[in-house]
Amino acid sequence: MTKYVIRRLLWAIPVLFAVGTVTFFLARALPGGPFDFAGDRSLPESVVRNLERKYNLDWPLWKQFLAYWWDLLRGDLGPSFRSRSLTVNDIIKQTFPVSFQLGMLSLLLGLAIGLPAGIIAALNHNTWLDYTSSFIAILGVSIPNIVLGPFLIWLFGVKLGWLPVARWGADYTEFYLGFIPPMTAKFWRHAILPTITLGTALSASIARLTRASLLQVIREDYIRTARAKGLRERSIILGHALKNALIPVVTILGPLFAAVVTGSFITEQIFGINGLGRHFVQSVTNRDYPVIMGTALLYAVLLIIANLVVDVLYAWLDPRIRYE
Amino acid sequence: MARLLDVRNLETRFYTQDGVVHAVNGVSFHVDEGETLGIVGESGSGKSVTVLSIMRLIPSPPGKITNGEVIFEGRDLLKIDEEEMREVRGNRIAMIFQDPMTSLNPVLTIEQQITEALELHLGMNHQQARRRAIELLKMVGIPAAEQRIDNYPHQFSGGMRQRVMIAMGLACNPRLLIADEPTTALDVTIQAQIVELVKRLRDEIGMAIIWITHDLSLLAGLADRIIVMYAGQVVESAPTADIYRNPRHPYTIGLLQSIPRLDEKRRERLAPIEGLPPDLIDYPQGCPFAPRCRFAVERCFEEDPPLEKVGPEHEAACWVKPVGQEVLAAWRAAVLES
Numbered sequence: 249m250t251k252y253v254i255r256r257l258l259w260a261i262p263v264l265f266a267v268g269t270v271t272f273f274l275a276r277a278l279p280g281g282p283f284d285f286a287g288d289r290s291l292p293e294s295v296v297r298n299l300e301r302k303y304n305l306d307w308p309l310w311k312q313f314l315a316y317w318w319d320l321l322r323g324d325l326g327p328s329f330r331s332r333s334l335t336v337n338d339i340i341k342q343t344f345p346v347s348f349q350l351g352m353l354s355l356l357l358g359l360a361i362g363l364p365a366g367i368i369a370a371l372n373h374n375t376w377l378d379y380t381s382s383f384i385a386i387l388g389v390s391i392p393n394i395v396l397g398p399f400l401i402w403l404f405g406v407k408l409g410w411l412p413v414a415r416w417g418a419d420y421t422e423f424y425l426g427f428i429p430p431m432t433a434k435f436w437r438h439a440i441l442p443t444i445t446l447g448t449a450l451s452a453s454i455a456r457l458t459r460a461s462l463l464q465v466i467r468e469d470y471i472r473t474a475r476a477k478g479l480r481e482r483s484i485i486l487g488h489a490l491k492n493a494l495i496p497v498v499t500i501l502g503p504l505f506a507a508v509v510t511g512s513f514i515t516e517q518i519f520g521i522n523g524l525g526r527h528f529v530q531s532v533t534n535r536d537y538p539v540i541m542g543t544a545l546l547y548a549v550l551l552i553i554a555n556l557v558v559d560v561l562y563a564w565l566d567p568r569i570r571y572e
Numbered sequence: 573m574a575r576l577l578d579v580r581n582l583e584t585r586f587y588t589q590d591g592v593v594h595a596v597n598g599v600s601f602h603v604d605e606g607e608t609l610g611i612v613g614e615s616g617s618g619k620s621v622t623v624l625s626i627m628r629l630i631p632s633p634p635g636k637i638t639n640g641e642v643i644f645e646g647r648d649l650l651k652i653d654e655e656e657m658r659e660v661r662g663n664r665i666a667m668i669f670q671d672p673m674t675s676l677n678p679v680l681t682i683e684q685q686i687t688e689a690l691e692l693h694l695g696m697n698h699q700q701a702r703r704r705a706i707e708l709l710k711m712v713g714i715p716a717a718e719q720r721i722d723n724y725p726h727q728f729s730g731g732m733r734q735r736v737m738i739a740m741g742l743a744c745n746p747r748l749l750i751a752d753e754p755t756t757a758l759d760v761t762i763q764a765q766i767v768e769l770v771k772r773l774r775d776e777i778g779m780a781i782i783w784i785t786h787d788l789s790l791l792a793g794l795a796d797r798i799i800v801m802y803a804g805q806v807v808e809s810a811p812t813a814d815i816y817r818n819p820r821h822p823y824t825i826g827l828l829q830s831i832p833r834l835d836e837k838r839r840e841r842l843a844p845i846e847g848l849p850p851d852l853i854d855y856p857q858g859c860p861f862a863p864r865c866r867f868a869v870e871r872c873f874e875e876d877p878p879l880e881k882v883g884p885e886h887e888a889a890c891w892v893k894p895v896g897q898e899v900l901a902a903w904r905a906a907v908l909e910s
Binding site for chain 1 (some may be wrong): 627629631633657658659660661662663666667669671674675676677678679680681688689692693724726737740
């Protein structure tokens with residue numbers, strides 16, 4: 249197993265190189281450049297020339313490419329062309345922890361609600377409990393964050409005044425280990441609404457998948473064998489069916505994790521959270537090449553790690569899967 | 573011998589989108605203590621649904637037991653509550669299934685799958701249950717049982733898995749073992765080994781067995797009595813020897829004629845039963861076998877014949893009830909001519 253993990257991690261190097269290369273040339277292939285506009289006005293030709301010279305954009309592409317990787321190997325993701333006082337390292341350091349916290353909490357909320365809801369629905373297949381939870385799940389999947397977020401703000405922030413409406417993480421700079429927040433009441437008060445906003449859709453899709461997977465497993469022969477042994481329905485579901493049913497759920501958790509911890513553009517915008525999500529979007533419209541590269545590579549690293557964890561979990565869930 | 577199981581007029585239906593499937597239609601039979609009953613029939617004849625109904629393991633919905641009694645050890649299993657039924661399952665009545673590849677849980681070790689019934693029904697602690705499980709594995713002929721017990725099902729061959737299934741079934745010393753085509757998925761040499769194993773264990777433990785198969789020849793040295801099922805009904809019931817020597821229902825005769833025999837001098841062609849079994853949604857009037865029957869008379873298409881006594885312990889559901897070896901010869905000749 250250790251050997252397998254090491255081999256997978258070594259494989260990550262060419263994968264990251266490929267992702268970086270494709271992203272690098274795709275970004276450059278976009279028409280326009282980073283200094284076409286400053287606000288509404290376009291910059292004078294000479295200023296653009298000077299800026300391009302400053303950031304080595306006048307070099308031939310292959311030289312820029314090699315220079316980028318050379319810097320990257322030394323842990324330097326380069327400067328941001330737009331936020332000129334910040335490097336990409338700064339941006340990630342400042343915004344990623346909050347996005348990670350939001351994503352993790354939402355995912356945990358999604359699992360905490362989605363798994364039990366899916367199990368309850370499957371256990372009570374075709375009863376009102378099943379219909380109710382399926383209805384709520386469809387509702388949860390269908391309501392976009394851009395509707396749910398403002399609604400929660402209106403209800404709990406404005407009408408009832410129970411919770412702050414925005415600006416999670418605006419005040420803290422230091423986190424334990426770089427990403428673990430202080431567990432203060434203030435943190436939680438800020439975290440509740442965005443977590444619910446992002447977590448609702450997650451719990452709904454996890455519930456639907458768990459239900460479908462469990463219903464399929466319940467029809468398997470070995471579940472009939474378990475019934476024939478006289479086991480209680482609870483032991484049959486928890487002891488015999490769940491481990492089998494979780495395999496598809498675990499499969500989606502990998503990509504889902506990578507997707508939510510790197511920030512949600514919409515949720516972060518609604519709640520005024522200084523997260524990573526907007527940099528994914530804005531870096532492209534701004535042609536901010538180093539930020540595009542930095543966010544893409546970060547996403548790739550997280551995806552690789554998450555999928556590796558999923559594969560290791562497979563081996564634990566299903567003994568037929570063994571890695572030599 | 574004391575009566576262990578008495579099934580009376582059992583009726584099971586499946587309420588599907590296409591209509592009501594008449595899977596089991598008034599089936600009655602009994603099993604005595606220590607007796608081995610064979611149930612023979614083709615796919616869809618209702619033999620599996622019959623025993624699953626006895627165990628109350630019919631998936632519901634769509635399945636439903638609509639009529640009948642299942643008297644086991646003096647109680648009607650169809651009337652007791654689910655809690656009491658669980659006490660019976662795996663404890664007093666055990667069941668082994670057709671496909672050992674899919675009937676064992678792939679993510680649990682053999683130990684987990686054998687010991688859970690022991691801990692549940694016999695109240696053993698984990699140590700005792702493990703020791704008993706190893707004992708059971710040795711009993712069914714698993715080599716190196718002490719090590720193999722910690723393996724997963726995929727580490728066993730098909731025949732070995734069926735042995736594990738049998739060990740699981742015998743864990744709590746059941747009074748009745750229901751074997752639902754336990755050898756169908758295995759190759760012939762392994763089949764014979766499993767049959768021998770079950771016979772040996774039956775004689776050691778003294779339990780009764782219901783052995784379901786579509787292979788009439790398999791039951792020759794195994795069953796004390798045989799019932800033949802067709803379209804959810806019992807069409808013939810007799811001691812094993814009578815079924816082979818003196819079959820009285822045309823369907824049984826047809827089944828016997830389609831078995832290859834090694835003891836006959838001339839190599840004769842097998843005589844198949846022409847046609848298909850009836851649609852159980854659109855259940856036919858009259859005898860369900862009549863459209864395929866070479867002996868059918870007018871009455872067969874109008875009235876469904878009841879099971880009637882044709883000898884001591886021998887019953888057949890047929891208006892004609894053809895007799896004797898010459899009938900077999902006539903049947904064979906007629907089939908081969910056409």
